[in-house]
Amino acid sequence: xxxxxxxxxxxxxxxxxxxxxxxxxxxxxxxxxxxxxxxxxxxxxxxxxxxxxxxxxxxxxxxxxxxxxxxxxxxxxxxxxxxxxxxxxxxxxxxxxxxxxxxxxxxxxxxxxxxxxxxxxxxxxxxxxxxxxxxxxxxxxxxxxxxxxxxxxxxxxxxxxxxxxxxxxxxxxxxxxxxxxxxxxxxxxxxxxxxxxxxxxxxxxxxxxxxxxxxxxxxxxxxxxxxxxxxxxxxxxxxxxxxxxxxxxxxxxxxxxxxxxxxxxxxxxxxxxxxxxxxxxxxxxxxxxxxxxxxxxxxxxxxxxxxxxxxxxxxxxxxxxxxxxxxxxxxxxxxxxxxxxxxxxxxxxxxxxxxxxxxxxxxxxxxxxxxxx
Numbered sequence: 346x347x348x349x350x351x352x353x354x355x356x357x358x359x360x361x362x363x364x365x366x367x368x369x370x371x372x373x374x375x376x377x378x379x380x381x382x383x384x385x386x387x388x389x390x391x392x393x394x395x396x397x398x399x400x401x402x403x404x405x406x407x408x409x410x411x412x413x414x415x416x417x418x419x420x421x422x423x424x425x426x427x428x429x430x431x432x433x434x435x436x437x438x439x440x441x442x443x444x445x446x447x448x449x450x451x452x453x454x455x456x457x458x459x460x461x462x463x464x465x466x467x468x469x470x471x472x473x474x475x476x477x478x479x480x481x482x483x484x485x486x487x488x489x490x491x492x493x494x495x496x497x498x499x500x501x502x503x504x505x506x507x508x509x510x511x512x513x514x515x516x517x518x519x520x521x522x523x524x525x526x527x528x529x530x531x532x533x534x535x536x537x538x539x540x541x542x543x544x545x546x547x548x549x550x551x552x553x554x555x556x557x558x559x560x561x562x563x564x565x566x567x568x569x570x571x572x573x574x575x576x577x578x579x580x581x582x583x584x585x586x587x588x589x590x591x592x593x594x595x596x597x598x599x600x601x602x603x604x605x606x607x608x609x610x611x612x613x614x615x616x617x618x619x620x621x622x623x624x625x626x627x628x629x630x631x632x633x634x635x636x637x638x639x640x641x642x643x644x645x646x647x648x649x650x651x652x653x654x655x656x657x658x659x660x661x662x663x664x665x666x667x668x669x670x671x672x673x674x675x676x677x678x679x680x681x682x683x684x685x686x687x688x689x690x691x692x693x694x695x696x697x698x699x700x701x702x703x704x705x706x707x708x709x710x711x712x713x714x715x716x717x718x
Contacts, residue, residue, distance in 0.1 A: 386514070387478075387507050389499035392467060395482075396423065396430055397490035397522070405430055405491060412495075418466040421459050428455040430491050433479035437488055439515070441508040442477045449473070469497060476503040480515035484523045492518060537622070544569060544623050548630055558634045559585040566627045570620040573612040578635055579605065588612065597624060599631045606635040 394410030404422040409415070425435045429451045433440045442448045452460070464470050475496045482490040492515045496503060551558075551565035559576055563585040567574045573588025576599075584607070591612035599607040609624070609631060616624060648667065655663045 389496045389501040392495035413466040439480035439512045482519035569623040575610040578607045
């Protein structure tokens with residue numbers, strides 16, 4: 346902080362501002378108190394604006410202020426080093442420009458587009474700034490933004506005491522802004538978690554309440570992300586489809602560890618936000634359901650092989666037990682020889698169930714299952 350003599354009354358006001366700023370958890374509340382305090386504590390100030398650094402745009406973006414039309418000002422994107430605001434940001438120290446000449450020199454690299462927007466926002470197309478102060482908002486070694494205070498209409502120019510006050514406000518504001526942003530991130534995370542849990546409940550409910558779990562799950566996911574969906578199993582068989590087929594699609598593997606169980610295909614090119622959350626949650630449930638389906642299919646294959654051998658062995662009792670176990674109690678079994686010539690003494694190629702031992706090893710056998718009701 347810059348060391349200049351500040352009156353006792355100003356110091357008391359600064360302390361009161363600091364206490365107020367730290368009580369706010371929302372960024373808008375912090376900005377309102379900060380900007381209003383800037384005008385109250387600095388005689389002649391009629392413009393105050395907070396710029397925060399946006400890393401994605403690599404630009405200082407206005408997020409709030411007084412003394413101008415924010416709907417116009419919000420379109421300004423100052424590069425680090427551009428004008429007094431950008432210079433305070435990269436130099437990491439407060440800058441005082443007490444005269445119009447000093448301001449014009451500092452603004453020499455302000456782009457014509459930004460200069461036009463600022464003049465339009467403050468409603469003074471020709472009236473230049475008389476004096477200006479820009480102080481960086483710093484948290485430790487990180488610069489998060491800049492506080493700018495300008496004087497357009499008052500004859501009094503800013504001095505070193507004003508610089509000290511603005512710097513003190515910026516120091517307090519940096520902590521308050523960081524706290525507000527952290528609170529906002531936590532709140533957003535909490536809300537996203539709640540939405541994620543809600544999505545989980547909807548997807549899980551559709552899986553356990555539908556007779557065809559894959560179809561029910563796919564219908565729910567399609568409704569959540571508003572996209573057409575295809576589901577393929579481990580043999581690349583289409584097992585569920587909701588919506589119309591499409592050309593442009595994104596494919597997501599359905600896996601359990603390193604085992605690939607199938608794939609999810611979603612129409613469209615871009616998946617963002619809660620759509621991606623819903624897909625991530627659904628992929629886990631698809632894996633569970635496909636594992637269950639895979640196990641059932643293996644069980645059916647094992648049953649078919651076992652029943653086939655029991656029939657060939659003429660074990661009618663075991664065959665009936667297996668048939669009953671798998672819901673085939675109303676079945677009639679017929680043995681059919683496929684091949685020629687017929688064995689010696691065999692008058693017909695059809696043998697009733699239980700008559701085994703008459704078929705030579707070189708003949709192929711098929712079992713026909715016919716349902717009679």
